[in-house]
Amino acid sequence: MKYIEKLRNSGLRPTKQRLQICEILFNTDKTFHFTINELEQKIKKQANNKISLATVYNTVHAFEKKGYLKQIPINSSETYFDTNVTDHHHFYDLKEEKLIDLDNSDVGPINILKKINGKKIKSVEVLVKLED
Amino acid sequence: MKYIEKLRNSGLRPTKQRLQICEILFNTDKTFHFTINELEQKIKKQANNKISLATVYNTVHAFEKKGYLKQIPINSSETYFDTNVTDHHHFYDLKEEKLIDLDNSDVGPINILKKINGKKIKSVEVLVKLED
DNA sequence: ATTGTAGTTTATAATGATTCTAAAAAAGTG
DNA sequence: CACTTTTTTAGAATCATTATAAACTACAAT
Structure with a gap:
């Protein structure tokens, strides 16, 4: 798995959940904009399992902290993130x-x-x- | 009162609460940035009365709709408004x-x-x- | 492998900003 | 004043996000 290294290098343990989220977010050339809610829906659809909402938040924030994601400043009730940093x-x-x-x-x-x-x-x- | 006209022209009844908020927001050359919470604090301090939080929200949104205020797109838990439109x-x-x-x-x-x-x-x- | 420990996930509770509700109050009109 | 419409208000409801604390997992040391 190509993301194991990436996570380890960031001091993040390559857990099943993080790897799955990596696949969704980074396994494409296209950058995309998403909210936590949209990401959760995508996880449910893609693999018939679900990751706890808290974990989705934790992971997205961890990735943001490591510079793999960034927030887009916009007036919306939900926070938008961008895979293009x-x-x-x-x-x-x-x-x-x-x-x-x-x-x-x-x-x-x-x-x-x-x-x-x-x-x-x-x-x-x-x-x-x-x-x- | 100089704001009575302004409010009437906008189709907003010049109530005590709206006039007081006008005084705080517009009675200065300086533009300023505020959150609903900051505005509420300012109201409490300035006149020893208090305006219901719901009214502060209503008024700010009414003023925004009329173009007297605008939101500033920013990632923050609270919404920022600006008197400089x-x-x-x-x-x-x-x-x-x-x-x-x-x-x-x-x-x-x-x-x-x-x-x-x-x-x-x-x-x-x-x-x-x-x-x- | 087994154990220890630090990091992670999870369901759920708590928080906090904002919106809704519905009744009381005030403004405008004739 | 009488009447209608708008506004205010306190409190409840909502919704995104964060905190909690227990169970679980990765990983290193023995």
Whole structure:
């Protein structure tokens, strides 16, 4: 299993649950956006077993901490995660309530001129809201 | 009272509660960022009365609908609102959990190259996360 | 292998922000 | 004032997320 190494290297034990979640999240070239709830549904469908909701939360947060996932800042009752952790941005279609990837090359370079003492920039995220 | 007109023109009855919230939110040149909870605290402090939490929610949502407030897309357990409804951006200090305004001039011009058929851009919001 | 221990999973309870409800109060109208 | 509509309110309900604590598992040391 190709994810065993990845997990071990991160100090995470390669458990059955984590490996299954890895398969769903990372075993594709496509990046995708998901909520915890959507992920849980996908787990149920894919393998006729279920992983405890708490474990799904734990795992997603562990992966986020290790940098394998990131949250997408958006006003929604549920938190959205993204398997694409490279610097990139999003369209948010207000009508469809769907996220669409924006490559870095789709957005001109962003230069933040203002500085705050003692703080450094961790990330720059652009959300482009779309309407009809 | 200068807000009576404003409320009437929006089809909102100028009640005691709404006027008091207007005073707090709009009676200053400074724009500010707040959560419902912070606003409730401010109400309690400012006038030794209290407005029901449900009313604070109702009022903020009514004002948002009328375009007097906007939500700031951010990953936080509480929803942040902004009295500055013009297009502008934010720093988010992860440690202090505080928002800081970024004028448009603090951010280079942003040019979105990708187009989505039948959709037009409603807003472009940049969130710059800060760490120590 | 067997044991020990630290990490993990799990069901369930607890939390906390937000929304709903339905009755009382206030605003607007004639 | 009498009447209708809107608003306020306290408390209940909801829903995503986090905490808890017991059972389980991975893994290393004996």
